Amino acid sequence: MTTGLRASIGVALGRERARKNIRRAMDGLVVKRLKAFPDVSELECLRDLGQAIRGHAVARLPELLETLERNCIGNGMQVHWAETGEEADRIVLDILRRSGARALLKGKSMVSEEMALNERLAAEGIEPVETDLGELIIQLAQEPPSHIIAPAVHKDRHEVAALFRERLPEAPGGERIEDLTAAARAYMRGRFRGITAGLSGVNFAVAETGTLCLVENEGNGRLSTTAPEVHIAVMGIEKVIARLDHLPPLLTLLTRSATGQPVTTYVNLISGPRRPGEKDGPREVHLVLLDNGRSRIRQDPELAATLHCIRCGACMNHCPVYTRLGGHAYGTVYPGPIGSILEPQLQGLDVRGEMAEASSLCGACAEVCPVRIPIPSLLNRLRYESVAGEPRSRVEGKGSRRKRGEARLWALWAWIYGRPGRYRAFARLATALRALQPARLGPWTRTRTAPRLAPKDLHRLARELGIPRS
Amino acid sequence: MTKPTAIYFFGTCLIDLLYPRVGLSAMRLIEREGVRVIFPQGQTCCGQPAYNAGFRREARRVARAQLDVFPEDLPVVVPSASCAGMLKVQYPALFSGTPDSRRALALAGRVVELTDFLGRVLDLRPRDLGPPLKVAVHNSCSARRELGVAPAALELLGRLANLEAVEPDHAYECCGFGGTFAVKQPEISAAMAADKAESIAATGASVLVGQDCGCLMNLGGTLDRRGHRIAVKHIAELLWERIGGDAKP
DSSP: OOOOHHHHHHHHHHOHHHHHHHHHHHHHHHHHHHHHOOOHHHHHHHHHHHHHHHHHHHHTHHHHHHHHHHHHHHTTOEEEEESSHHHHHHHHHHHHHHHTOSEEEEOOOHHHHHTTHHHHHHHTTOEEEEOSHHHHHHHHTTOOOSSSSOTTTTSOHHHHHHHHHHHOTTSOOOOSHHHHHHHHHHHHHHHHTTOOEEEEOOSEEETTTTEEEEEESSSHHHHHHHSSSEEEEEEEGGGEESOGGGHHHHHHHHHHHHHSOSSOSEEEEEOOSOOTTOSSSOSEEEEEEEOTTHHHHHTSTTGGGGGGOOOOOHHHHTOTTHHHHOSGGGOSSSOHHHHHHHHHHHHOHHHHGGGGGSOOOOOHHHHHOTTOOOHHHHHHHHHHHHHSOOTTOOOTTTTTTOOHHHHHHHHHHHHHHTSHHHHHHHHHHHHHTGGGOOSOOTTHHHHSOOOOOOSSOHHHHHHHTTOOOO | OOOOSEEEEOOOHHHHHTOHHHHHHHHHHHHHTTOEEEOOTTOOOOSHHHHHHTOHHHHHHHHHHHHTSOOSSOOEEESOHHHHHIIIIIHHHHTTTSTTHHHHHHHHTTEEEHHHIIIIISOOOOOOOSOOEEEEEEOOHIIIIISOOHHHHHHHHHTOTTEEEEOOTTTTSOOSOTTTHHHHSHHHHHHHHHHHHHHHHHTTOSEEEESOHHHHHHHHHHHHHTTOOOEEEEHHHHHHHHTTOOOOO
16 A cells, blocks of 8 residues: 555645645745854754764663653652553543543644544543644634644645634734734633643653753743643653753754744753642643654664754754645645655555655755754665665564566666676767657656757767777 | 866756757866766666655665766766755665675765856866857755755856846745656646746746756746746756857767
8 A cells, every 4th residue: 555645735736825834834944043053063962962962862772761660750740651642642541531631732833733532532532622722723714734843834824824713713813923813822821711720742851860851932831831730741762862961952942943943932841740848830741752663763773873863943943845745735644854754664665655655865954954864865775675675674564565577677777787798888879879768758758848858978988089998 | 075087977867858058058068177977888777757756765776786987986967956966865875784884985975066166176268159048946945955056057157248147036946856756746736836937038038947857857947838938958068059069968
């Protein structure tokens, strides 16, 4: 089964308004990031540091997770482990049932998307209330996020205004950004009152202190994690770091790479529920640690780098494929370059292998990745795994994209180009028959004129001109 | 690297069959500087097409044939950053753990991209005999990111007195070629090429130059199909013309 990525790419390319919105936003983020790192050598040092910290954390993952669990429990949190998204859903639902919550305030969380939590909540009669402005917009529009940090980036303010008029009729009108944020704020403030459970993601979890770090710009994250009686934090297991002093460089890299901000408006360090004598804060804090294939990815020494990601989205902002499509075309929780290495591993090459092919391997992603994930090399590796694969690798769906016709073509190519004498005979034949070259060359000539074979190949010209051969 | 007395020239498979004039221009530019150029007849292709398609066994089979044809300890000059990147950066990985790994490493260490070789190693100071000309420059992703030789190409063009070299908007962005990518995902590849073609046309330049024939084939075909009358030339061809050379085979 394939996902038909090529087909959805065609659809996305036809949506001109969304394309324009995405491109404008991404161009803006590229400039903001550039301005946030004026000193190239400082940036490169930071990236080295970021790579080292994340590499260290993923290498020592089991040990760090145990330390994290111990220290979180010591801080009064309750820690839960989930092998799959469904398991994580069940854990969240159980907590909500016990607490009697009928609705859940949600801060922005990509892991909750991975869990398909909103659908599960709705099926159980619990209302998911997205509190992040972008997430609210796409929830009202009944769409998935199109970018991991800017979920509604494909919509312009006129579209958002029209959506608010339709779905939030009591909110004040206006199409200016200020009007729209005011309308969302008025609506959200009403929702925060009376909901007794909140859920958030986690940007980093510090093992040595049992601290959850959450960055955001709107304050909704802080409200979702402090106002309700119950706070549930969901995170992928790879988000753990060893020490508190590993946090500042990662935060610097994260916010500057993502939005060009030196720091986000809110940096939340959550270290447990309300303590005796404290006047506010949740009565219960739960941490749900989701594996969902990450342990398997970690087994491969090369592909484990996928788990170093800090979810800044810079690879998307700089990707020539993503900036023309937006996230919806990919049909996965994680789109763009990071999605194209992560999703084929999470879901299997048989299901999502095509994502690894939807890249020109231009390297723009790796150039900006704050933790130096070699995304093009990993895409290349996944292409190899798709059609053959390392003998001992454990990538799901290994070899499933090998097509007999293509394999034969490459075998023939290698048969010709692997032997100089054979190649020279082939070149002679090809150039001699150049008059027979078809004007149409499959998809290539749909948008391009065809290149023409030369009358004589360079090997032959070099021989005729007496250019030394040794 | 100091100026060598002789070099090997790796022509690349695309230039061999489609653009041999580029190869001849490059070899003549080097010879003109008093360096002996050797074109081994045993060379075929660096193996990159199969490597990027995931067919590593086939890529290795073709790549292994290249390990035999440059025996002396001389620089291997490549008129394509993409192929140079394959030889220089990817060969060590491709042959890692195989009996050929040492030979692959030795070859990788000797590979130099053409504009880098002309500008940095030979310190070419071309006397520009051509009329005033505005050219748009497209640096390939391999030149820009894999090898870091994009500045070398721009500097080299800057040494031509009557030439104005400009970069189109979004210059850092890929042209959409990507080898098999253009065939496996033709729609997005074409969208990238179309945007790049329009950016190039917007510069008002009458010629497009670059150091990679893959990009130039993609962009030339796209410009042509979109009705832009812009000549497309490899930097070697342009340099050879500007110094008054005659490359007619």
